[in-house]
Amino acid sequence: MVKSKTRRRAGQTNTNKNKTSTTNNKKRARRARPVGATQPRCCLSPIASAYAELLAHPDTGPLVGIPNGDTIYSKKQRLWVRGTTTTGATNPNVHFLCQPFAALANDINCVSVAPNLTQAPANLATGGQVSNSSYASSSFQSPSGVQGRLVASVLRVRYVGTALNAGGIEYGLQQPTHGGLNNSSSTALMVQTSCLHRPIKAGEDWFEVHYRPVDHNDTSWVDGISRTDAATFTLQSDGNDVAFGAYPFICLIVMGAAASQTIEWEFFADVEYAGANVTGKTLTPPDVQGWATVIAAYSQFEEATAASQDRKATEQSNFVSGSIRSYADSMLTAAAPYVQSALTAAGSAIINRYMPRPQAINRRLTHLLQ
Numbered sequence: 001m002v003k004s005k006t007r008r009r010a011g012q013t014n015t016n017k018n019k020t021s022t023t024n025n026k027k028r029a030r031r032a033r034p035v036g037a038t039q040p041r042c043c044l045s046p047i048a049s050a051y052a053e054l055l056a057h058p059d060t061g062p063l064v065g066i067p068n069g070d071t072i073y074s075k076k077q078r079l080w081v082r083g084t085t086t087t088g089a090t091n092p093n094v095h096f097l098c099q100p101f102a103a104l105a106n107d108i109n110c111v112s113v114a115p116n117l118t119q120a121p122a123n124l125a126t127g128g129q130v131s132n133s134s135y136a137s138s139s140f141q142s143p144s145g146v147q148g149r150l151v152a153s154v155l156r157v158r159y160v161g162t163a164l165n166a167g168g169i170e171y172g173l174q175q176p177t178h179g180g181l182n183n184s185s186s187t188a189l190m191v192q193t194s195c196l197h198r199p200i201k202a203g204e205d206w207f208e209v210h211y212r213p214v215d216h217n218d219t220s221w222v223d224g225i226s227r228t229d230a231a232t233f234t235l236q237s238d239g240n241d242v243a244f245g246a247y248p249f250i251c252l253i254v255m256g257a258a259a260s261q262t263i264e265w266e267f268f269a270d271v272e273y274a275g276a277n278v279t280g281k282t283l284t285p286p287d288v289q290g291w292a293t294v295i296a297a298y299s300q301f302e303e304a305t306a307a308s309q310d311r312k313a314t315e316q317s318n319f320v321s322g323s324i325r326s327y328a329d330s331m332l333t334a335a336a337p338y339v340q341s342a343l344t345a346a347g348s349a350i351i352n353r354y355m356p357r358p359q360a361i362n363r364r365l366t367h368l369l370q
Helices: 015-031 046-056 100-104 186-190 288-300 302-307 313-354 358-369
Strands: 072-086 093-098 111-115 147-159 168-174 196-199 207-210 224-229 232-237 250-256 262-274 282-284
Touching (some): 046 288, 093 147, 100 147, 168 186, 168 207, 196 207, 207 250
Antiparallel strands (some): 072 262, 072 282, 093 111, 147 262, 168 196
């Protein structure tokens, strides 16, 4: 039998052959990826990302614990205290001192509001304010009592007077080593590179000073509070006095241009409680590496926060939060190839140790089929 041949017209191509060739080219293109394309991009875990968000937005961020240790169950709460004050008659100033760890208990002062002074007060007794915590200082008794620790906090103010009387300047600082800022003046704050300052204008957003942990004491559980009065107390962890004791390490100064101008202020503290008698506890998963990355990133951008102080508070918080995440992601992505190599080596060792060789499988199958 003679096979018929179909002639192609001039310019006609083999459609099937072209389709096959195109498919093969696509497969080869997928296989021939550029160098570095297979490198994984790492980012913060959900708990570390939420922790970074809470540090930047203590008033609205997700309520989470500190993911720097073992898996624990703790009760997360957002505490606050707020009010209004006026600039002084003789000295049109208001000085705010804050010890955010004192917010853990409802009978010790966490904020001092002191108008009409030339410098910050000597302690938290002047215009002392307590938080709305559910626990008194007597509840913190190791080992059977309540334990608590600070996760995030912010102290903020805003001028709500008239535009005619607006003027002056605001200063804010978290002491870099959490040393005491009592008796501090605006000059003492200004010499710190991380000091925030901005002119006072009518209709401005909040002027904020954020807390961040600087050493292991800041993430320790407070399990004892020795209290003489609301302004005289010592925080204890594992039976030892926490280094900064009752010293207020956050200071905010409003230096107004006119007397009797209204200033609104707010303080938020996000805390977690643990203990046998604490109810409403939820899981705090661990991510030590993610936590350390966030803290490192936050310290890197503390001075950047000062540089961006002319922004509104919400814009500033978003700037810091975004910077933290970008910095943290870049750090983790840079470490990814080393982690991948370690995992590949570990995986090969596991396979070689526990998985049978193909030759052994073939011999076994041959034996079973005989």
